[in-house]
Amino acid sequence: MKKFHIDFYAHRRVYFGISIGFFLLGIIFNFVFGTQLDTNFKGGAMLRYSYAGEINPNTIEDSVQQAINRDVTVTINRNVKSADGSQTLNNVTLALAGDDSLSLENQKTLTATLTKLYPKANFNLVTSDSVNPTMGRSFFLKCIVAILIAFLLLDFYIALRFRKIGGAAAGFFAIVALLHDVAIVYFTFIIFRIPLNDSFIAVVLTILGYSLNDTIVIYDRIRENRRLMGLKTGFSVLVNASINQTLTRSVYTALCTFISVATVYVVGVIYNLSSVTTFALPMMMGVISGCYSTVCIAGPLYVMWENRKSRLRAQTAAIAAPARTPAVPAGSDGSAPVSASAKGSGKKVKTKAKAKKRKR
């Protein structure tokens, strides 16, 4: 059976680097392009028509501007495949400037203007969206509150659950992993320039639940292994071994989830379904991040914390009773030389653990 022996603790700087790099990229994009909110969060109006033949976006922009006295951006999608037939259509999308909704009268004027410009194009309204800015803002606030509630409840659950499996510190790093995932999902929206919409909320909440379950499974293993390996085992060895043991499951589950979401994404791209792709792409990133944050971020951070704690304890002990210092290092570890040999000692510990298991 294939077993993993990856020293996650030793490579921690690489993992932290990858995450920080992604965050930096996201922050730069955020500064350059800003955060876009979708119409259902900030208000605004968008109409899409199907049409036949040739139309000129600039002409439309000018005429619409004259007709309803509001700037409009026109985008054209050619040959949009419809999934239930071979028929393809051209779509034209009119996004109105500003955050105000578009009254029905103006919507009708707009349709009439288009038809007058191109009588043969046979414009048909595919979808229209017009949101009042007050409604949008209230919906946005509500979504933020939803995320906060979820986060609070999950924290509550973590507090309850982690009393058994590692205490406050472990719980804290589980929360760090969750924040990491939320940030990744957010920056995915920013980098791919997807306006934040209600799918963002759905993705963030799903990833919160999904990532936490991974973390709990690993911390559970750590607790189990602490019993099996004994207290003398170094923390980095213990955590590394636990992560490696659960890695098959973490990776497989993430892979299956990723396969499903990626399939949705690919189909969404083929048929040009923006509502589907803007949901699936951040979800794909979130699934990867959910697995990665637990294994590569929460685990090593936890080891660093525990090591620091025991080093501090050693120091206080050294100050308090200088005569007894030589006895202390046996309990502490994690300074660079010990973690470098973690691979070897990890194996040894494992055999010891197995021997114990058989005896029971």
Added chain:
Amino acid sequence: MKRVKKPVFFIVALLILLFTYASVFGIKGKNGDNTVTYIKGVNDIRWGIDINGGVEATFTPVTTKKATNNQMDAAEATIKQRMIGENITDYEVYTDYNHSRIIVRFPWKNDEKNFDPQKSIEELAATAQVTFREGMEYTTQTTGSDGQPVYKTPKGTTASNIILQGSEIEKATPEMTQDKTTGKTTYVVGLQLSESGKAKFADATTKMVGQTISIWMDDTMISYPKVEEAITDGSCEINGGTNGFTAAEASALANKINAGALPFKLSITDSNTISPTLGKSSLSAMRTAGIIAFILVALFMILMFRLPGVVAVISLLGQVALSFAAVSGFFPWQNSFTLTLPGVAGIILSIGMGVDANIITATRIKEELWTGKTLDMAITRGDDNSFWAIFDGNITVIIVAIILMLVFGPKNILSYWFGASTTGSIYSFGYTLLIGIIGNFVFGVLTTRQMTRALSAFDCFRNRWLYGGPSDVKQMEGGAEA
């Protein structure tokens, strides 16, 4: 290990297959020419407006004063009456008193080729014209979406003689009365007329004792009471004839009559329309995605876990079937659920997440086998050790799914501050995610274990290689001899 008899595998697998078949195709019978649906299948699912095409709009009264609850009820009654009159089924109306909003969502009508969404929203918002007219002559009679007859367009004297305008009715209220002799309670609608209305009504009712006065909203007749006596004091009752009104009927009629005297217009603050072609196209794309995702995950499981992988795929089938059943109204005690595009995405997502329980168990069994345990030992230990991990893995996602449903539901925990939800599509995602996770738990633990144990009782499935362990052909032969 608790032994499970061999046939159990076939029984469980067959039950899952039957359940899958029933939840996909439903069970239908023929009663003469009519198809009777005993169990609903995928085709009976109620699709949301993002799939079926349709309209969502938010109406707010144009007024400086805050509209009272009664006024909002009257406005809501107007919209509902128009929906029924237009024979639009499946509409949803949510009234938010705190924020004075009415949210309306309705799908495209199937038979209508050239549906003009903008026009239909405008028609809903138009101020209701309530009139009291002489007689009850109408031009057309159709059946409305609530199954009651709908009479439209007054003609003859009914068209020419308008007794009262809606603005002349001060208020209509549902009232309860008790018959003094029999003690039976009945419901009536009390009318209070304005000064100008009082005089006109007194005139008309004096002339028309024993005749019918019909009440109309816009072009539709909503009630046709008979005049029992002359009404001169400007207050009267409509008593619902021999059968009387139910409480609901009385308040519905009162609301409709009140709509005629609403002191404000409704404005459309938000609107969202989706054409049925776009929706249908999205749905068939998602169907393709679902089938491909299922096949890919199934292949992955079988390649990685061999025999437990095959078992996992059967369980996964059951889980997906449960998701279908939960939205279609498969079980007699539940209503069908409106499934939206994110809802479909939730089902597909849970295909991927759903194998988690199987992965945890199968990996544990594999681990135990490689430490040299016998097959039975490994299966027992694998099952025991994995239960809590599966439980943990599911509970966090369940918490999240429930929050999604609570927050994005039509009437939700945050309604008080933020009003009824305009976007119900995420609600559907929360629901399918929740059902997927529950399904994962039920099928991934219960049926998977029964099937794995039953299979391991077959001699030909005793090779530990089939469970991801080391190959042991020799041991198997030894076992057969003994």
